[in-house]
Amino acid sequence: MTALLGMLCALMGFSGCAHSLLTIDRPLAEISAEVEQRPVPPVPIDEEAEESVDSEHQTTEERSTIQQVEFLAESEVPPAPVAGELSLSVLDAVSLAARNNPRMRVLAFRPLEARTREDVELAAFDPAFTAGAQWADAHQQVSSAVQAQAGGVSQYNSTAIGPAAGLPNLAQVEKRFSSGTLARVGVASSYSENSPNGQFLVFNPAYQSAINAVVEQPLLRGFGSDANLAGIQIAQLGHQQSLAEFQGELDQTLLNVQRAYWDAWLAQQNVKTLESLVDQAATTTRIEQKRLDLGQGSVVEAAQAKEHLETLRVDLEQSRQRAQTASNRLKTLLGMAATDRRPLTLTDQPFDGEFEPILEDGLETAIRRRAEIRTQQLAIKQAQTDLSRRQNNARADVSAFAGYSLSGLDDGLGGSVDRLTSAEYGNWTMGVRFRHVLGRRAERAAVERAELSLQRQMRGLAEIQQQIEQQVREAYDGVTTAYHVLERQRERGEAARVQFETYAKLYDAGQLDLDRFVRARTRLASALQEEHAAIAAYNIALLNWNYAVGAITSEVAPADGSPASASE
Numbered sequence: 001m002t003a004l005l006g007m008l009c010a011l012m013g014f015s016g017c018a019h020s021l022l023t024i025d026r027p028l029a030e031i032s033a034e035v036e037q038r039p040v041p042p043v044p045i046d047e048e049a050e051e052s053v054d055s056e057h058q059t060t061e062e063r064s065t066i067q068q069v070e071f072l073a074e075s076e077v078p079p080a081p082v083a084g085e086l087s088l089s090v091l092d093a094v095s096l097a098a099r100n101n102p103r104m105r106v107l108a109f110r111p112l113e114a115r116t117r118e119d120v121e122l123a124a125f126d127p128a129f130t131a132g133a134q135w136a137d138a139h140q141q142v143s144s145a146v147q148a149q150a151g152g153v154s155q156y157n158s159t160a161i162g163p164a165a166g167l168p169n170l171a172q173v174e175k176r177f178s179s180g181t182l183a184r185v186g187v188a189s190s191y192s193e194n195s196p197n198g199q200f201l202v203f204n205p206a207y208q209s210a211i212n213a214v215v216e217q218p219l220l221r222g223f224g225s226d227a228n229l230a231g232i233q234i235a236q237l238g239h240q241q242s243l244a245e246f247q248g249e250l251d252q253t254l255l256n257v258q259r260a261y262w263d264a265w266l267a268q269q270n271v272k273t274l275e276s277l278v279d280q281a282a283t284t285t286r287i288e289q290k291r292l293d294l295g296q297g298s299v300v301e302a303a304q305a306k307e308h309l310e311t312l313r314v315d316l317e318q319s320r321q322r323a324q325t326a327s328n329r330l331k332t333l334l335g336m337a338a339t340d341r342r343p344l345t346l347t348d349q350p351f352d353g354e355f356e357p358i359l360e361d362g363l364e365t366a367i368r369r370r371a372e373i374r375t376q377q378l379a380i381k382q383a384q385t386d387l388s389r390r391q392n393n394a395r396a397d398v399s400a401f402a403g404y405s406l407s408g409l410d411d412g413l414g415g416s417v418d419r420l421t422s423a424e425y426g427n428w429t430m431g432v433r434f435r436h437v438l439g440r441r442a443e444r445a446a447v448e449r450a451e452l453s454l455q456r457q458m459r460g461l462a463e464i465q466q467q468i469e470q471q472v473r474e475a476y477d478g479v480t481t482a483y484h485v486l487e488r489q490r491e492r493g494e495a496a497r498v499q500f501e502t503y504a505k506l507y508d509a510g511q512l513d514l515d516r517f518v519r520a521r522t523r524l525a526s527a528l529q530e531e532h533a534a535i536a537a538y539n540i541a542l543l544n545w546n547y548a549v550g551a552i553t554s555e556v557a558p559a560d561g562s563p564a565s566a567s568e
Helices: 002-012 047-057 060-074 090-100 102-107 109-125 145-151 230-293 299-333 359-369 371-393 413-421 441-508 514-548
Strands: 086-088 128-131 133-141 155-163 171-176 182-195 206-218 344-346 397-410 426-435
Touching: 086 090, 090 102, 090 230, 102 109, 102 230, 109 171, 109 230, 182 413, 206 413, 230 299, 230 344, 230 371, 230 514, 299 344, 299 514, 359 371, 359 441, 359 514, 371 441, 397 413, 441 514
Parallel strands: 086 344
Antiparallel strands: 128 171, 133 155, 155 182, 171 182, 182 206, 206 397, 397 426
16 A cells, blocks of 8 residues: 555655655654755756756755646646546545646646746857848049049949948857856958049959957956856746745645545534434434324424424534535545536544644744745845845946957959968957946946845745744644643543433433433534544644644655654
């Protein structure tokens, strides 16, 4: 059975969930390192690094969550139900909800959407190819008196073919690197012809070919990998945050499923209790009617027995309706169709042993395990990275550049290429570019906004920690109180049974009136229903404790059948 449950859990991406999803009778697993102690994964800018980042830097929990997300996003809608009865354990319910819950099938797309942002940021380092050319023909007056005298004309025509306006090359490739360096390599070729020639033209027509290489490096703003990879780091953190949010939603959904399971169990138990009492009341009614027919009873007692029977029947019908409502609510959480009318047979029995949680261990475990804490810690890391980026952007825009080109000029294209390849005509260019906005109003505002955002996220973490600690405290009190109530209800139920059984013997012997016998049965029905409600409430309190400490889906070792404290 354990192997079968393990196979189901492996399918769902929950390692060890065969014992963890019940979350009642097991110790907590080893806790992974806290988020603030985990360094931000290095950001790749090449294909091999991109392929290795997941396997090297994702935790087991993150990989399991990713598997669950991809499964929900890619799987089809559950098939139509088949006829028959549906037997369901708690683990069955959890597994169905993990696969088919409608809300989780929608939320599964959020991490997948967030993952695409990393590719958007990585695209800034992709090589870019640019090409462009233009043709120009001009008919103008001469601009040189010497040219006019020599040529004897007052106007000339010129034709030119070369790179498009704003481009230094006909075709070029440029790439940005993580250090901020921008490298560009391109080829250029131009053609020009003037008519008439004019006396100052050496080549007409003139073909010029060139190869250009330029490297530009920021010195302050945009310098270094920290500044240039910040966007990718924020995207990676955003993806991890989205996974943590999904895990939190999944934990809440599985908690709701298990709550609904025990609510349905309670409703079914109430139906069984009332069915038994209705059968007993029907027997009593027949006895009173027979006594009346034999002249040994009274009309009042027969009517009282009949009224009590019908009252129980009304309660039974109402309980059946409540059981159907609870069953439908559970089916909805499991992603089952509204047309699925199969009756649910709940095979698991609730735990009714004593469990003593340890508050201090629960508080410590909750801070390490709760998805809300990890989500907020990742938000803080994003804010810190964004602040660092904004501070870098507030620095002066200073960059150094250097370029080298080879060129060739001739009256034919072949000749210009030959001169180019001879490498006789080379040109070096070096320089510094500086730009500074006076006052830096926008940059200062951006830094201040990032600082305020970081402070807000830090305050948010403190708020979430306080809320979770309060939840743990309330869950701790809830477990203790629920067990004490269960003990009292057990004693009450036992007393009601003893009283009813004693009254039943006296009634059968004709030594007890019907009124006290009916009231004893009513008290027994109330005691049994309250006892069942206390058992369900106790199991729900245990679920609330495990959820509060972040142990709803934790990986654990097989337990010995009784709950263990968080310290174990």
